[in-house]
Amino acid sequence: MFSPALDVPPVEVVLEDKLADWAVTLERSVLRQMIGVVSRPGILSFAGGLPAPELFPTAGYAQALADVLAEDPRALQYSPPFEPLKQQIVQLMAGRGITCTPEQVFLTTGAQQALDVVARLFLNPGGPVLLEEVVYTGIQQVVASLQPQILQVSTDLETGMDVAGVAAWLAAGYRPGFIYVIPEAHNPLGVSLSLAKRQQLVALARRYQVPILEDDPYGFLHYDGQPLPPLRALDDAWVLYAGSFSKIMAPGLRLGWLVAPAGLVARLTVVKEAGDLESSGLTQRAVAAFLQSGGLPAHLAGLRHAYRERRDVMLQTMAATFPAGVRWTSPAGGMFVWVELPEYVDADEVLKVALAQEQIAFIPGRAFAVPGHNARHCLRLSFSNVAPERIADGIGRLANVLNQFV
Amino acid sequence: MFSPALDVPPVEVVLEDKLADWAVTLERSVLRQMIGVVSRPGILSFAGGLPAPELFPTAGYAQALADVLAEDPRALQYSPPFEPLKQQIVQLMAGRGITCTPEQVFLTTGAQQALDVVARLFLNPGGPVLLEEVVYTGIQQVVASLQPQILQVSTDLETGMDVAGVAAWLAAGYRPGFIYVIPEAHNPLGVSLSLAKRQQLVALARRYQVPILEDDPYGFLHYDGQPLPPLRALDDAWVLYAGSFSKIMAPGLRLGWLVAPAGLVARLTVVKEAGDLESSGLTQRAVAAFLQSGGLPAHLAGLRHAYRERRDVMLQTMAATFPAGVRWTSPAGGMFVWVELPEYVDADEVLKVALAQEQIAFIPGRAFAVPGHNARHCLRLSFSNVAPERIADGIGRLANVLNQFV
Numbered sequence: 001m002f003s004p005a006l007d008v009p010p011v012e013v014v015l016e017d018k019l020a021d022w023a024v025t026l027e028r029s030v031l032r033q034m035i036g037v038v039s040r041p042g043i044l045s046f047a048g049g050l051p052a053p054e055l056f057p058t059a060g061y062a063q064a065l066a067d068v069l070a071e072d073p074r075a076l077q078y079s080p081p082f083e084p085l086k087q088q089i090v091q092l093m094a095g096r097g098i099t100c101t102p103e104q105v106f107l108t109t110g111a112q113q114a115l116d117v118v119a120r121l122f123l124n125p126g127g128p129v130l131l132e133e134v135v136y137t138g139i140q141q142v143v144a145s146l147q148p149q150i151l152q153v154s155t156d157l158e159t160g161m162d163v164a165g166v167a168a169w170l171a172a173g174y175r176p177g178f179i180y181v182i183p184e185a186h187n188p189l190g191v192s193l194s195l196a197k198r199q200q201l202v203a204l205a206r207r208y209q210v211p212i213l214e215d216d217p218y219g220f221l222h223y224d225g226q227p228l229p230p231l232r233a234l235d236d237a238w239v240l241y242a243g244s245f246s247k248i249m250a251p252g253l254r255l256g257w258l259v260a261p262a263g264l265v266a267r268l269t270v271v272k273e274a275g276d277l278e279s280s281g282l283t284q285r286a287v288a289a290f291l292q293s294g295g296l297p298a299h300l301a302g303l304r305h306a307y308r309e310r311r312d313v314m315l316q317t318m319a320a321t322f323p324a325g326v327r328w329t330s331p332a333g334g335m336f337v338w339v340e341l342p343e344y345v346d347a348d349e350v351l352k353v354a355l356a357q358e359q360i361a362f363i364p365g366r367a368f369a370v371p372g373h374n375a376r377h378c379l380r381l382s383f384s385n386v387a388p389e390r391i392a393d394g395i396g397r398l399a400n401v402l403n404q405f406v
Numbered sequence: 407m408f409s410p411a412l413d414v415p416p417v418e419v420v421l422e423d424k425l426a427d428w429a430v431t432l433e434r435s436v437l438r439q440m441i442g443v444v445s446r447p448g449i450l451s452f453a454g455g456l457p458a459p460e461l462f463p464t465a466g467y468a469q470a471l472a473d474v475l476a477e478d479p480r481a482l483q484y485s486p487p488f489e490p491l492k493q494q495i496v497q498l499m500a501g502r503g504i505t506c507t508p509e510q511v512f513l514t515t516g517a518q519q520a521l522d523v524v525a526r527l528f529l530n531p532g533g534p535v536l537l538e539e540v541v542y543t544g545i546q547q548v549v550a551s552l553q554p555q556i557l558q559v560s561t562d563l564e565t566g567m568d569v570a571g572v573a574a575w576l577a578a579g580y581r582p583g584f585i586y587v588i589p590e591a592h593n594p595l596g597v598s599l600s601l602a603k604r605q606q607l608v609a610l611a612r613r614y615q616v617p618i619l620e621d622d623p624y625g626f627l628h629y630d631g632q633p634l635p636p637l638r639a640l641d642d643a644w645v646l647y648a649g650s651f652s653k654i655m656a657p658g659l660r661l662g663w664l665v666a667p668a669g670l671v672a673r674l675t676v677v678k679e680a681g682d683l684e685s686s687g688l689t690q691r692a693v694a695a696f697l698q699s700g701g702l703p704a705h706l707a708g709l710r711h712a713y714r715e716r717r718d719v720m721l722q723t724m725a726a727t728f729p730a731g732v733r734w735t736s737p738a739g740g741m742f743v744w745v746e747l748p749e750y751v752d753a754d755e756v757l758k759v760a761l762a763q764e765q766i767a768f769i770p771g772r773a774f775a776v777p778g779h780n781a782r783h784c785l786r787l788s789f790s791n792v793a794p795e796r797i798a799d800g801i802g803r804l805a806n807v808l809n810q811f812v
Binding site for chain 1: 415457460462464467468476480518522531544581612615641658659669670682688689
């Protein structure tokens with residue numbers, strides 16, 4: 001038996017000559033580190049993109065799990081993608097105005113895996129990808145290991161992604177592996193794209209034969225009437241649509257899906273199998289049973305009602321208390337409000353004071369900035385996981401902090 | 407609203423200039439395609455590496471899920487790795503002779519993800535990796551997308567991996583991203599490495615500073631006394647150990663773990679987050695509750711008893727009925743027997759006849775061969791998911807088929 005010698009070097013020494021720039025990638029996970037720091041007890045947190053756990057359909061899902069385990073002897077076995085769940089997702093997608101077939105539904109271990117398999121399939125190492133300058137950190141982590149050339153386009157608090165900027169890259173001859181878009185209730189901005197911009201985007205995708213990866217975790221969480229059609233409703237050939245059960249049921253499920261051309265599914269399967277073989281068959285069956293029970297529409301109505309109130313309280317309190325010179329978005333859905341402070345203010349400094357004086361947390365905007373873009377004067381507030389009365393109190397106290405900087 | 411034109415090209419056209427050789431990768435998934443084909447009703451299948459579902463701890467796990475959902479309001483929320491589960495795994499590892507701390511336990515979405523994150527971290531695109539010429543298809547799928555140089559070593563029905571071959575590659579100056587080893591009850595061979603070979607392997611890893619990825623899904627399924635110590639028990643600096651709940655509880659959980667140096671965990675976390683953010687917090691809590699209930703040792707004893715009988719029936723029937731000129735392994739654990747036919751026999755042809763005449767299925771050996779290695783005269787039999795009396799009957803009928811070829 002060997003006894004480890006004290007002078008054995010650590011395994012990390014061999015990482016130094018590995019291509020992947022993990023220093024950069026580690027920096028990308030700044031968001032999650034921050035969330036850890038600011039999730040201390042006693043902190044009133046507008047930080048994480050967390051749904052409200054008191055609104056989870058816990059009892060209904062527990063019943064679905066119990067039923068499936070009692071009745072389906074294959075529930076815990078290796079198994080192919082569960083066909084009844086695909087059919088339920090087809091119906092769910094119809095509610096978003098998307099027409100698709102079960103053969104076009106590809107089940108994933110959360111929407112994050114949907115982004116990952118698309119990136120692994122469509123993005124060459126070192127190749128170009130098109131992102132907004134401020135965008136969901138998860139897509140940045142996905143592409144970082146491929147060390148891509150990031151074709152940046154700007155994004156606007158009121159109108160979102162600069163689609164003319166997308167057209168300019170494509171007209172200049174660039175062919176990104178894909179264009180990443182969150183048309184509805186953008187993370188972190190909260191903005192939704194106009195119908196004209198949506199139509200322009202899919203027209204560009206078709207004209208230049210560049211796939212769009214449409215990320216739609218918040219599409220079912222809209223608070224002001226009906227949302228506009230997703231990109232996939234406008235084009236079924238060049239739009240890959242990523243959906244998620246995390247925000248409409250619960251993140252602990254780790255279940256999402258892609259709607260993709262049926263001709264891609266065999267390739268997507270190979271990539272996904274390398275990552276985790278398959279998504280939990282038990283979870284697939286239990287979610288299908290929950291959806292089959294018919295409880296989702298009422299559950300979604302309850303979510304929209306609760307989140308709408310939280311959003312309204314946040315926006316009203318901001319309008320009443322935030323100092324002049326501060327701008328913010330007015331989300332029609334989702335979980336986030338994006339705040340732009342005057343450029344001379346550093347949101348990291350604001351966070352320090354907010355934590356120390358008021359025990360208030362948020363995420364500084366730089367966590368969402370692509371490399372080279374400056375968002376240090378911005379911050380993201382999440383309203384989904386704080387009760388309305390605490391939102392009013394916390395935003396008022398955050399305004400006190402902002403008054404020290406602006 | 408756009409109406410899709412009929413002349414829009416499919417999104418697949420842009421894949422033609424993508425680096426990843428998906429044709430090769432698709433070929434790698436031949437195994438799962440075969441399993442689909444041979445899983446038709448009425449087929450007596452020795453094909454898939456499936457545990458026996460009638461032995462799953464379904465009632466105990468259902469109770470654990472119900473308890474967790476009733477008592478833990480965070481069970482369905484995003485959450486960091488569940489500390490009590492890490493502590494349970496530390497205890498589990500002690501049962502394999504491995505001393506580790508919770509800080510060295512990294513939770514993954516099945517052991518497949520453990521292999522994937524290690525490959526993404528340690529293997530450069532196009533870089534070398536060391537594999538046996540016949541080896542688990544899942545690791546081949548993992549590395550395929552990185553288009554590695556595969557440093558092959560031979561493997562033997564009685565003694566397993568050619569460790570002298572490993573030494574030769576390293577002495578010649580090659581530095582693979584990692585060395586992949588299944589020391590206990592190899593998939594597909596069923597062979598286990600001697601203590602001397604285990605000691606030589608970890609000595610090579612330390613001497614040349616090359617990490618070993620030890621894959622141990624079957625380490626708890628040994629049928630002849632105590633198994634030898636895993637590599638991780640011999641070295642804690644250069645061995646990354648992958649464990650799985652799929653074979654000791656159930657695959658539908660999709661939960662596994664790495665035991666790795668604590669200094670690697672931050673990097674592993676970044677890679678894992680890109681893939682699926684986190685593994686299901688509900689599953690983590692329910693598995694921890696199941697382990698906490700203390701039922702695993704008795705469950706494992708039952709599994710060993712049942713699988714031992716199935717292995718014995720298979721080996722005894724093979725010895726009594728298979729024609730001369732056929733060799734096979736004698737597994738001390740796991741789920742598989744590897745069969746070598748005379749080189750002039752093509753296992754694909756045997757499979758066709760076995761399916762047509764006897765409704766018997768297995769996996770041809772070529773599914774497990776690394777590119778360039780010929781295993782067309784080999785096949786893998788799995789004994790874990792067939793009742794003993796059906797094994798005796800099915801192996802006898804397979805012998806009839808073999809007699810037509812040998």
